[in-house]
Amino acid sequence: MNAPAGDVLVAIDVGTSGARTAVFDLEGHRLLEVRRAYPTAAPQEGWAEQNARLWRTCSLSAVRDAVAALAPRTRVRAIGLTGQCPSVVGVDARGEPTGPGLIYRDNRAVAEADELRARYGDAGIHARTGHLPAAFHVGAKVLWLRRHRRAEFAATARFLQPRDLVVRALTGVEVTDGTHAAATLFWDIRTRAWSADLLADWDLDPSVFPEVRGSWEVVGEVRPDVARRLGLAAGVPVVLGGADSQACALGAGVVAPGAMSEMAGSSTCLNAVVEAPLPILLVTHYPHVVPGPYTTETGINTTGLAVDWIARLAYGGRAGRPGPADWSRLDAEVAAVEPGSGGVLAVPVLGDGERTDPDLRGALTGLSLRHGRASLARAILEGVAFEMREQIDLVRDGGARVSELRISGGDARLRTWNRIKADVTGLPVIAIPGDAAVTGVAMLAGLGAGVYRDVADAVGRCVHADPAVEPDDRLRGRYDDVFRRYRALVDSTEVRR
Numbered sequence: 155m156n157a158p159a160g161d162v163l164v165a166i167d168v169g170t171s172g173a174r175t176a177v178f179d180l181e182g183h184r185l186l187e188v189r190r191a192y193p194t195a196a197p198q199e200g201w202a203e204q205n206a207r208l209w210r211t212c213s214l215s216a217v218r219d220a221v222a223a224l225a226p227r228t229r230v231r232a233i234g235l236t237g238q239c240p241s242v243v244g245v246d247a248r249g250e251p252t253g254p255g256l257i258y259r260d261n262r263a264v265a266e267a268d269e270l271r272a273r274y275g276d277a278g279i280h281a282r283t284g285h286l287p288a289a290f291h292v293g294a295k296v297l298w299l300r301r302h303r304r305a306e307f308a309a310t311a312r313f314l315q316p317r318d319l320v321v322r323a324l325t326g327v328e329v330t331d332g333t334h335a336a337a338t339l340f341w342d343i344r345t346r347a348w349s350a351d352l353l354a355d356w357d358l359d360p361s362v363f364p365e366v367r368g369s370w371e372v373v374g375e376v377r378p379d380v381a382r383r384l385g386l387a388a389g390v391p392v393v394l395g396g397a398d399s400q401a402c403a404l405g406a407g408v409v410a411p412g413a414m415s416e417m418a419g420s421s422t423c424l425n426a427v428v429e430a431p432l433p434i435l436l437v438t439h440y441p442h443v444v445p446g447p448y449t450t451e452t453g454i455n456t457t458g459l460a461v462d463w464i465a466r467l468a469y470g471g472r473a474g475r476p477g478p479a480d481w482s483r484l485d486a487e488v489a490a491v492e493p494g495s496g497g498v499l500a501v502p503v504l505g506d507g508e509r510t511d512p513d514l515r516g517a518l519t520g521l522s523l524r525h526g527r528a529s530l531a532r533a534i535l536e537g538v539a540f541e542m543r544e545q546i547d548l549v550r551d552g553g554a555r556v557s558e559l560r561i562s563g564g565d566a567r568l569r570t571w572n573r574i575k576a577d578v579t580g581l582p583v584i585a586i587p588g589d590a591a592v593t594g595v596a597m598l599a600g601l602g603a604g605v606y607r608d609v610a611d612a613v614g615r616c617v618h619a620d621p622a623v624e625p626d627d628r629l630r631g632r633y634d635d636v637f638r639r640y641r642a643l644v645d646s647t648e649v650r651r
Contacts, residue, residue: 160179160228160229161229161231162178162179162180162185162224162229162231163177163179163180163231163233163596163599163600164177164178164220164230164232165177165178165234165592165593165599166216166234166235166236166317166320167236167398168235168237168238168317168320169237170194170238170420171192171420172189173212173213173216174189174216175187175216175217175219175220176589177220177224178592180600180605180615181616182615182618183618184588186220188216188220188223190212190215190216191212192205192208192209192212195254196506200261200507201261202257202258202260203255204254205255206251206253206254206319209243209320214324214383217233217384217386218383221385229387230386230387231600231603231605232391232393232599232600232605233324233390233391233392234392234393234595234596234598234599234602235321235393235395235595236317236397236401236592237317237398238316238398239315239316239334239398239399240258240290240292240295240334240337241255241257241258241260241316242255242295243255244299244306244311244312245310245311245312245319245322246309246311249319249323249328252307252310253299253303255316256295256299258421258455259455261289261290261506261507263295264512266289266293266295266297267289267291269297270297270339271286271287273355276435279339280435281431282344282349282352283340283343284336284343285337285439286435286510287339290509291337291338291339292313292339296313296358296362310362312361314328315330315334315337317330317334317395318330318334321373321394324392325373325374325392326374326377329365329367330364330365331366331368331395331396332369332396332441333369333396333397333441333443335366337397338363340352340363343440343448346366346441348363348366367394368445369394369401369444370394370445370598370602371393371602372391372392372393374391374392375388375391375392376389376390376392391603393598393599393603395443396443396598397440397443398417398591399417399423399451399453399591400440400451400594401443401590401592402415402417402423402562402591402594403443403590404442404443404594404597404609405562405586405591405593405596405597405616405617406562406586406590408426408449409427409442409447409609410427411427411428411554411555412427412556412558413426413556413557413560414426414546414549414558414559415590416542416559416561416563417590417591418457418561418565418566419458419564420458421453421454421455422457422458422541422542423451423452423453424450424451424545424549425449425451426449426450426549427447429447431448432450432554433552434548434549436452436510437548438450438451438452439451443594452545452548452549453509453545454538454541455507457502457541457565458563458565459504459505460504460516461502461535461568461571464527464530464531465480465481465531466479468484468527469483469527481567484528484531484568485568485570487531488531488532488570488571489573490528493636494536494636495530497520497522498519498521498529499520499533499636499639499640500518500530500536501515501517501640502537502538502541503515503649504516514644515650515651517648518530518533532574535574538571539571539574539578540641542579544641556581558584559576559579559584560619561575561583562585562588563589563590563591566585572623576623576624577626577630577633580630581625582623583623583625584619584621584622585619585620585623586617586619587618593616597616600616
């Protein structure tokens with residue numbers, strides 16, 4: 155492949171399974187991508203930790219190798235960033251991590267989340283922050299660290315999320331944006347500012363969190379010493395960017411009410427645009443990465459991870475010798491299984507709890523000798539779709555309009571799964587090729603650097619959608635029945651810790 159040349163935009167994603175750098179032309183086409191993996195540790199049930207230094211070193215390594223692959227006269231117009239959210243690490247005055255990073259699916263801070271809910275009431279805290287406290291949130295994790303890791307907490311000058319840590323490495327500036335701030339539980343969703351009274355209630359100095367800037371803003375330039383190390387020209391602007399799911403919504407063209415974005419990766423985030431936060435407690439809210447509206451968010455912790463699990467077990471290598479999964483065979487075999495998976499039901503919660511239900515566990519039921527691997531795989535795909543249907547119903551109950559589902563990310567490539575999602579939810583499903591999260595970050599970089607006139611210009615030039623998969627109305631009754639049985643299983647005590 156010839157080395158990309160001309161003007162480009164660079165997107166950095168400090169993700170769950172690793173960091174990556176993607177290079178885009180100014181029309182939203184991804185030219186190349188470099189990935190660097192890092193592991194997740196689970197030292198206890200329900201815990202999920204990462205070495206925060208790897209967020210930084212793997213990100214910069216990916217940038218360096220991506221830049222090295224560019225043609226000599228290529229001009230990097232700007233760099234934008236995104237990352238897993240909410241995940242957090244404390245850093246000292248030099249910006250060095252004081253302990254491991256706690257990622258979003260770490261559920262150790264259940265007691266602290268319960269204390270936040272008890273103190274303000276569910277409706278009260280939701281009205282202020284747009285969130286219902288859970289161990290998922292940064293604020294609960296910070297309170298857990300103060301209680302259980304006193305030396306680590308005392309050594310911490312500021313709490314940063316993965317994207318923020320890499321911004322600091324590039325520019326020397328400690329900042330965050332509203333999409334990350336909203337995930338702390340200490341940021342007022344309506345005034346769009348740190349809440350002095352909430353912080354005071356928990357004896358937290360406001361300085362423990364960074365200054366909040368717009369997702370589309372240039373927050374600095376790559377430091378000269380870092381630019382030399384990465385092979386960049388001097389003066390490349392760094393645009394802050396936003397949390398991965400909100401950036402994904404922009405990259406999918408979801409900037410006004412109607413469409414819903416699904417970021418289909420290791421986990422799933424569903425985002426719809428609303429003009430004001432909804433009064434539904436299980437729906438969380440963030441400011442959009444573009445000026446003005448909010449995005450709702452609901453999420454499922456192990457979606458792509460659950461499918462990857464069954465793919466590796468049933469479609470990877472030979473018996474007893476796991477290897478890379480044969481995704482095309484999985485897709486084809488699942489397509490041949492009747493809707494309803496022959497009576498098999500799957501609860502695809504394989505990460506030791508769900509973000510709003512830490513005690514929930516995974517399950518497969520209804521198994522028989524007549525079932526093969528394709529029935530199990532289809533049941534897991536349907537189980538994720540049922541969870542998505544429930545989340546979409548929640549948002550609609552609050553008054554949001556949802557008329558189509560736009561899917562991006564690695565799992566959008568499974569055409570049978572897109573068909574299942576359309577039939578289960580009753581919505582047209584539109585796949586956005588590639589990964590809209592990094593596309594959205596590149597669009598934000600271009601907005602900050604003045605490449606695009608405005609959001610409409612960026613969307614018009616950079617969002618490239620596949621034809622819609624329309625739902626099959628003949629299957630609606632059948633899936634309604636299977637969904638009711640699925641809900642009864644999830645509500646039972648059989649899938650609780």
